[in-house]
Amino acid sequence: MSMNRRSFIKLVGAGAGVMSWPSISSASDILPRTGRRVVVVGGGSGGAIVAKYLRIADPSIEVLLIESDKRYIACPLSNLVLAGVRTLEENTLTLDKMAAKHGVKLLYDTVTAVDAGAKKVICSAGAISYDKLVLSPGIDYRFEEIEGYNPATTPEIMPHAWKAGPQTLLLKRQLMDMMDGGVVVVTIPQAPFRCPPGPYERINMIALYLKRHKPKSKIIVWDANENIVAKAGLFRKGWTKYYGYDDKDSTKGMIAYHGNSKLTKVDAKAMAVDNGTELLKGDVINVIPPQRAGIIAQKASVVGPDKKWCSVDQVSFESTQVKDIHVIGDACFAGALPKSTYAANSEAKVCALNIAQTLNGKELIAPSHVNVCYSYITDKEAVSVSGIYIEKEGKTIAVPNAGGLSPDLNEIEASYARSWMQNVMSEMST
Amino acid sequence: MKEKIWFYALFAGGVALASSLPVLATTAATPAMLSNTCNGCHGTDGNSAGLSNPTIAGLDSNYFDTAMKQFKSGERPSSIMGRLAKGYNDGELKAMADFFAARKFAAARQPFDAGKAGQGKVLHDKNCRMCHADGGKSGANGALAGQWKDYLHVAIAEFLSGNRKGPEMMTKALTKMTEADIEALINYYASQQ
The missing domain is CATH 1.10.760.10 (Cytochrome c-like domain)
Incomplete structure (x- = not known):
């Protein structure tokens, strides 16, 4: 077995503190330390917020945020781009102002490895040491579970568009290029995945576009789950009210929804998908693949035995597997909290406060989280789900008799959703 | 400190642990812990960047407290605040009221005639x-x-x-x-x- 860099670093991390031949990890810190240091990897909904709120909690802690992209494209509301009622530019932000304002050191780089033993992250610029490391890497895809799926080429033909960006625009272009009367296929993986209501809001936005421009078209949904994962009643109501949907007869209306229909195989050449019992051809095929924690979580060995998500202490968000590495956002398992932008924002704040407590030798603080998620039904109406979350006996649970769903589709929440997004983005960028 | 608490936990006997991590002492949610998460919708320090969400920074503590209780009871109509307010007890609402009362209000920069x-x-x-x-x-x-x-x-x-x-x-x-x-x-x- 050849030793790649990753296994080498793991080996060093395993305890061989003194090695005579040069290693990446023993290289000196590319940034001189100014005191206690927290390194944050990933500048999204979790990472940008944990960096900022660490500095708010204790400005004597040095915080270094490492992010690969200078322009960050946020996911929420990006489904609206498909309907042509929002642009991707409206979802784009930069971290510079926030970093300057709060004294966060911002490094645009890619982290390639983590040496937990030496408490260093390795990025292309070199090694950076930490007292505490926070990983907020978002998601990676389990492409290997879909037969015939080529990670390099299939997304260019059957876009997943599950990270807002070029994939979103590709899916939009495919919808625009499709003839009226075409078939759009959307496949949804088994939960949990990023943004539980996301696939169903996407169906709304594709339907809105088709209704306006290609009304003879059809959307066929294969959902690996038994039923719509979030806001099920409200989504069905919206489909029935605006787009044509009959849960007894899938041949009627624009939207045909099939639960318990798990994608097993794709044929990009034939533009077909397979669920083990049926072969379905589409003109546009949106395959949302099953997911797992982002790649750096895998490299840092903080992914749990399920090989999907990172198991963390529900008070501190410290990995249950590797000391002094905390994982927040979609990559971690946070009990009843969903994999949402708002949950990542909330987890980041809990994690920041508790890292500051730990570094100052103080007791941890009992977490208090909020989740608020909006989904658009049309361009004018939206619905929301909300909840308050606390930790109880090691588990994150929803506070009973609080939160819940919008009673109905409504216009005011469409304006609150836009306003929510302005605040979510401004929290990250200012 | 961690080891010490772990030791006590063992000593107390019968403390079941799902993981190998020590039981950590925790203190009740602080005002910042309760309040920071409101900022996702109301902006950092409660100064909203969103046009439809009010700035809650610098609000009079009693006004905030009363508003939250009215949301909770349904006396004040809302799309979402009522659902959220139900997740907090009186002491928590008061802590959040005091926290936001102590933030500096920043007037919205917006066009006007x-x-x-x-x-x-x-x-x-x-x-x-x-x-x-x-x-x-x-x-x-x-x-x-x-x-x-x-x-x-x-x-x-x-x-x-x-x-x-x-x-x-x-x-x-x-x-x-x-x-x-x-x-x-x-x-x-x-x-x-």
């Missing part, structure tokens, strides 16, 4: 200033000056629809106003930046 703002000032001085002093700056009865126009429109519409109960005098005054009057009033509050 100077002419309308002038008319609005006249209307304000005549109808509103008894309860909303200093041009409607944050006080015992909420913050109007420097609040987002979109939010003020929503709030006034709630009073006019009868869904939100306000003081009789205010509802009466609002009912008498034309749409242009209300627009002028809102521009006056928006002009205070």
Whole structure:
């Protein structure tokens, strides 16, 4: 077995503190330390917020945020781009102002490895040491579970568009290029995945576009789950009210929804998908693949035995597997909290406060989280789900008799959703 | 410290652990712990960057506390605040009220019509200033000056629809106003930046 860099670093991390031949990890810190240091990897909904709120909690802690992209494209509301009622530019932000304002050191780089033993992250610029490391890497895809799926080429033909960006625009272009009367296929993986209501809001936005421009078209949904994962009643109501949907007869209306229909195989050449019992051809095929924690979580060995998500202490968000590495956002398992932008924002704040407590030798603080998620039904109406979350006996649970769903589709929440997004983005960028 | 607590946990006996991590002592949620998460919708420190969500920084503590209790009971209408308010007890609501009262209010930077703002000032001085002093700056009865126009429109519409109960005098005054009057009033509050 050849030793790649990753296994080498793991080996060093395993305890061989003194090695005579040069290693990446023993290289000196590319940034001189100014005191206690927290390194944050990933500048999204979790990472940008944990960096900022660490500095708010204790400005004597040095915080270094490492992010690969200078322009960050946020996911929420990006489904609206498909309907042509929002642009991707409206979802784009930069971290510079926030970093300057709060004294966060911002490094645009890619982290390639983590040496937990030496408490260093390795990025292309070199090694950076930490007292505490926070990983907020978002998601990676389990492409290997879909037969015939080529990670390099299939997304260019059957876009997943599950990270807002070029994939979103590709899916939009495919919808625009499709003839009226075409078939759009959307496949949804088994939960949990990023943004539980996301696939169903996407169906709304594709339907809105088709209704306006290609009304003879059809959307066929294969959902690996038994039923719509979030806001099920409200989504069905919206489909029935605006787009044509009959849960007894899938041949009627624009939207045909099939639960318990798990994608097993794709044929990009034939533009077909397979669920083990049926072969379905589409003109546009949106395959949302099953997911797992982002790649750096895998490299840092903080992914749990399920090989999907990172198991963390529900008070501190410290990995249950590797000391002094905390994982927040979609990559971690946070009990009843969903994999949402708002949950990542909330987890980041809990994690920041508790890292500051730990570094100052103080007791941890009992977490208090909020989740608020909006989904658009049309361009004018939206619905929301909300909840308050606390930790109880090691588990994150929803506070009973609080939160819940919008009673109905409504216009005011469409304006609150836009306003929510302005605040979510401004929290990250200012 | 961790080891010590772990030791005590063992000593106490019968403490079941799902993982190998030690049991960590935790203290009850602090005001910052409870309040930071509100910022996702209301902006950092409660200064909203979103046009429809009000700035809650610097709100009078009693006003905040009462508003949250009214959301919780349903007395004050809402799309989402009522659902959220139900997740907190009185002590927690008070802690959040005090936390946000101590944040610095930053007036929303937004466009306004100077002419309308002038008319609005006249209307304000005549109808509103008894309860909303200093041009409607944050006080015992909420913050109007420097609040987002979109939010003020929503709030006034709630009073006019009868869904939100306000003081009789205010509802009466609002009912008498034309749409242009209300627009002028809102521009006056928006002009205070």
